[in-house]
Amino acid sequence: MKPLSGALRYRLLRARYLLASLIVLAILAGALFYYYLDARTLLLPYFFLPVTAGAVLSGRIKGLAYALLAIFLVGGPVMFWGSEFLHRGTAHQSDELAALGAWLFLLPVSAFIVGLVSELGGNRLLVLGLGADAMSAVERERKRMAFDIHDGIAQTANTALMQAEVLEMLAEKADPELRSQIRSVRDTASLAVGEIRTMIGQLRPPALSASEFPATLHHLIEDFVERTDIKIEFDLAADLSGHSDSVRICVFRVMQEALSNIQNHAKASRAYVGLNEARGGVFLTIRDDGVGFEVPALNQLLAVTSQSHHGLASMQERVWLLTGRIEIESRPQEGTAIRAFIPRYQA
Numbered sequence: 001m002k003p004l005s006g007a008l009r010y011r012l013l014r015a016r017y018l019l020a021s022l023i024v025l026a027i028l029a030g031a032l033f034y035y036y037l038d039a040r041t042l043l044l045p046y047f048f049l050p051v052t053a054g055a056v057l058s059g060r061i062k063g064l065a066y067a068l069l070a071i072f073l074v075g076g077p078v079m080f081w082g083s084e085f086l087h088r089g090t091a092h093q094s095d096e097l098a099a100l101g102a103w104l105f106l107l108p109v110s111a112f113i114v115g116l117v118s119e120l121g122g123n124r125l126l127v128l129g130l131g132a133d134a135m136s137a138v139e140r141e142r143k144r145m146a147f148d149i150h151d152g153i154a155q156t157a158n159t160a161l162m163q164a165e166v167l168e169m170l171a172e173k174a175d176p177e178l179r180s181q182i183r184s185v186r187d188t189a190s191l192a193v194g195e196i197r198t199m200i201g202q203l204r205p206p207a208l209s210a211s212e213f214p215a216t217l218h219h220l221i222e223d224f225v226e227r228t229d230i231k232i233e234f235d236l237a238a239d240l241s242g243h244s245d246s247v248r249i250c251v252f253r254v255m256q257e258a259l260s261n262i263q264n265h266a267k268a269s270r271a272y273v274g275l276n277e278a279r280g281g282v283f284l285t286i287r288d289d290g291v292g293f294e295v296p297a298l299n300q301l302l303a304v305t306s307q308s309h310h311g312l313a314s315m316q317e318r319v320w321l322l323t324g325r326i327e328i329e330s331r332p333q334e335g336t337a338i339r340a341f342i343p344r345y346q347a
């Protein structure tokens with residue numbers, strides 16, 4: 001997220017002061033009307049407008065302050081002149097007092113609740129925005145690493161492989177022991193080149209545009225099918241075109257890590273991957289019928305990470321960055337299920 005420039009911050013600050021002054025003016029104007037009306041309690045609902053607007057803009061504490069200002073302006077004269085002040089005729093005074101009592105209670109409570117909801121909503125959006133930015137930063141960094149590996153160590157490993165191949169040709173007539181040693185060097189170099197290529201492929205960001213994304217997911221599944229003998233059912237029921245890139249990255253990376261865990265650890269014969277629309281977001285499920293494992297408690301996951309198991313922890317971090325929820329359910333010999341809810345976010 002770009003830091004706000006000084007001038008912009010100053011303008012925003014001025015706009016806030018302007019809005020606060022308008023809200024105070026609206027309350028004062030309401031109070032003036034209130035003094036000049038005969039049936040004063042009829043005007044009480046009006047004060048909900050500026051007070052709750054103030055709570056939305058400035059949160060619960062300032063919202064409460066606006067409510068107290070209105071209560072002071074409206075309730076002060078009643079305290080001073082007694083309940084006759086409420087209605088110049090005397091017939092309805094008890095009704096008027098009851099209405100005033102309800103208003104005195106409801107106005108600060110509404111200001112507090114509206115302010116709180118606005119703060120929580122605002123904070124959630126702020127966190128979501130920061131999470132999405134962090135996610136893009138991680139992807140940029142992965143892309144840079146993929147380039148670095150491609151231009152650096154990948155070239156070195158390729159050269160080593162070519163040199164080993166040349167050596168093998170030159171040693172065609174050498175003794176069998178030497179030839180077998182050279183072949184094994186060539187095989188190791190070839191393995192290294194293969195692993196580096198896979199690593200570059202995994203680091204590079206997938207095609208994320210709304211139109212390409214379903215194909216990207218299908219490609220991930222097809223790759224998995226090619227690499228393993230595991231039967232997989234894929235249910236792509238959600239349309240992710242209304243979501244931002246950060247949601248699509250998150251879905252892709254969680255799926256990629258879960259599938260690579262199934263390939264490396266699960267010894268499964270069947271797996272299921274489902275992506276469904278849910279209220280306010282998408283729901284991702286990846287299940288296998290493999291050997292399962294004892295899931296570490298949440299607070300142990302970071303410790304596990306430091307022992308060079310990063311997959312599960314980074315899955316969780318990605319989902320949490322977008323204020324989503326993730327659940328890893330597994331028991332030895334009972335398979336594994338990962339369920340994640342990722343909220344809708346539009347940058």
Ligand SMILES: Nc1ncnc2c1ncn2[C@@H]1O[C@H](COP(=O)(O)OP(=O)(O)OP(=O)(O)O)[C@@H](O)[C@H]1O
Nearest residue numbers: 261262265266290292293308309310311312313336
């Ligand atoms: N689907 C699964 N089935 C069985 N065991 C699993 C499964 N997923 C994870 N595990 C177990 O949880 C451990 C932690 O997984 P995690 O993905 O965090 O690390 P990792 O796969 O070992 O290493 P990496 O950092 O390369 O992902 C694994 O080592 C494995 O024992």
Ligand SMILES: [Mg+2]
Nearest residue numbers: 260261311312
């Ligand atoms: Mg893993």
